[in-house]
Amino acid sequence: xxxxxxxxxxxxxxxxxxxxxxxxxxxxxxxxxxxxxxxxxxxxxxxxxxxxxxxxxxxxxxxxxxxxxxxxxxxxxxxxxxxxxxxxxxxxxxxxxxxxxxxxxxxxxxxxxxxxxxxxxxxxxxxxxxxxxxxxxxxxxxxxxxxxxxxxxxxxxxxxxxxxxxxxxxxxxxxxxxxxxxxxxxxxxxxxxxxxxxxxxxxxxxxxxxxxxxxxxxxxxxxxxxxxxxxxxxxxxxxxxxxxxxxxxxxxxxxxxxxxxxxxxxxxxxxxxxxxxxxxxxxxxxxxxxx
Numbered sequence: 001x002x003x004x005x006x007x008x009x010x011x012x013x014x015x016x017x018x019x020x021x022x023x024x025x026x027x028x029x030x031x032x033x034x035x036x037x038x039x040x041x042x043x044x045x046x047x048x049x050x051x052x053x054x055x056x057x058x059x060x061x062x063x064x065x066x067x068x069x070x071x072x073x074x075x076x077x078x079x080x081x082x083x084x085x086x087x088x089x090x091x092x093x094x095x096x097x098x099x100x101x102x103x104x105x106x107x108x109x110x111x112x113x114x115x116x117x118x119x120x121x122x123x124x125x126x127x128x129x130x131x132x133x134x135x136x137x138x139x140x141x142x143x144x145x146x147x148x149x150x151x152x153x154x155x156x157x158x159x160x161x162x163x164x165x166x167x168x169x170x171x172x173x174x175x176x177x178x179x180x181x182x183x184x185x186x187x188x189x190x191x192x193x194x195x196x197x198x199x200x201x202x203x204x205x206x207x208x209x210x211x212x213x214x215x216x217x218x219x220x221x222x223x224x225x226x227x228x229x230x231x232x233x234x235x236x237x238x239x240x241x242x243x244x245x246x247x248x249x250x251x252x253x254x255x256x257x258x259x260x261x262x263x264x265x266x267x268x269x270x271x272x273x274x275x276x277x278x279x280x281x282x283x284x285x286x287x288x289x290x291x
Contacts, residue, residue, distance in 0.1 A: 006153070006154060006157070007151035007152070007153035007154045008153075009150065009151050010146070010151055013040070013145065016143060017043055017044050017047070017143075018047060020044055020141060020143075021044045021045075021047045021048040022048070022049070024112055025140040025141055026113050026114070026115070026137065026138050026139065026140040026141070027041075027044065027113075027114045027115070027140065027141050028085075028114075028115050028116070028117070028138055028139040028140075028141070028143070029041060029114065029115070029116040029143050029145060030116075030117055030121075030142060030143065030144045030145065031116075031118065031144060031145030031146070031147065032147045032193055033118045033192075033193065034148075034192055034193030034194050034195045034196065035118075035145045035146070035147050035148070035193050035194070036145055036193075036194055037083070037118075037145060038057065038081065038083065038116065039194075040143070040145060041055075041057075041079070041114040041116065042055055042081070044079070044114060045078070045112070048112070050077070050078055050079055050112060053077045053078035053079070054077065054078035054079075055079050055081070056075070056079070056080045056081065057080075057081045057083055058071075058080060058081070058082055058083065059084070059087075060082055060083060060084050060085050060086070060087040060088045060092075061084060061087040063089070063092050064089060064091070064092065065089070065091040065092055065095060068092050068095050068096070069095070072095070072099060075099075075110060076110060076111065077111060078111050078112070079112040079113075079114060080111040080112070080113055080114070081114045081115070081116065082113065082114070082115040082116065082138075083116055084116060084117055084119075085115040085116065085117050085121075085138060086117045086118075086119040086121055086124050086129070086130060088130075090131075093130065093131045093134050094131070096134065097131060097133060097134045097137065100113075100134075100137050101137075113138065115139075121135055121139075122135075147190070147193055148190040148193045148194055148197065149189045149190050149191075152186055155185050155186055155197065156182065158194060158197055159177065159182070159185060159197065159201055162197065162198050163175065163177070163201055163205060166201060166202050166204075166205035166206065167205055169205075170205055170206055170250070172205060172208060174205075175204060175205060175208070175210060177204065177210065178210060181204075181210060181214055184214070185197070185200070202246075203246060206246030206247065206250070207246045213246075247279070251265070251269065251276070251279060251280070254268045254269050262276055262277070
């Protein structure tokens, strides 16, 4: 994805992941939520010799001992990304450590392991929440990922990527983004990182009107810069609000085109009938829930 326009920090990451992809050393990706750990893990897999095999994402907060035991037998090929490994429960940490130790001595094939965390895992070890032996086993190479505010050169490329993606999703032409909006995106600190930028771009595309979409975003940023105001105003919240308005508009347009035939509208919107009924309830049209 736009490899030629990467920031210096991400070009360095790209060089490293090409080297990591050619080995089976465990990788620990460290970075804030939304910094791109999942994307980097997938990229390592896609340029590795195992690229034809499966790439699995396991959310560690959702794993208990029983669930891990159910899926353990399937983890014998491809790449497994353990998302937020610091959230692993103690019993699962033990089972994972037993698996890693057992396969190393027996030489049985296993999946390539990549872990990610937004936490300071060293502190988790010292606090007794993460097994020290597991920490050293999963951190063969620690790769820190910079937050978006530290690699603003990537914002134009990411913006272009999301503009094209959401244009396809909404069936609309790719909009042109004004210099003012581009500057706004560059100046903002993006505490929510890449997902927050994606939400803002989604609002632009969904509404089809940059002035309307950015009105709320600019207001939020302006108020955050005023003396005495709370500086922790979230652009993500404003973008999501604009996105919800856009979704409501699209639903009502589809219902108008189909003369409120909900099943046809759901087909036009490429969502399930049940999902449309749920969204109608969300936007205050619960009287149209009945089939």
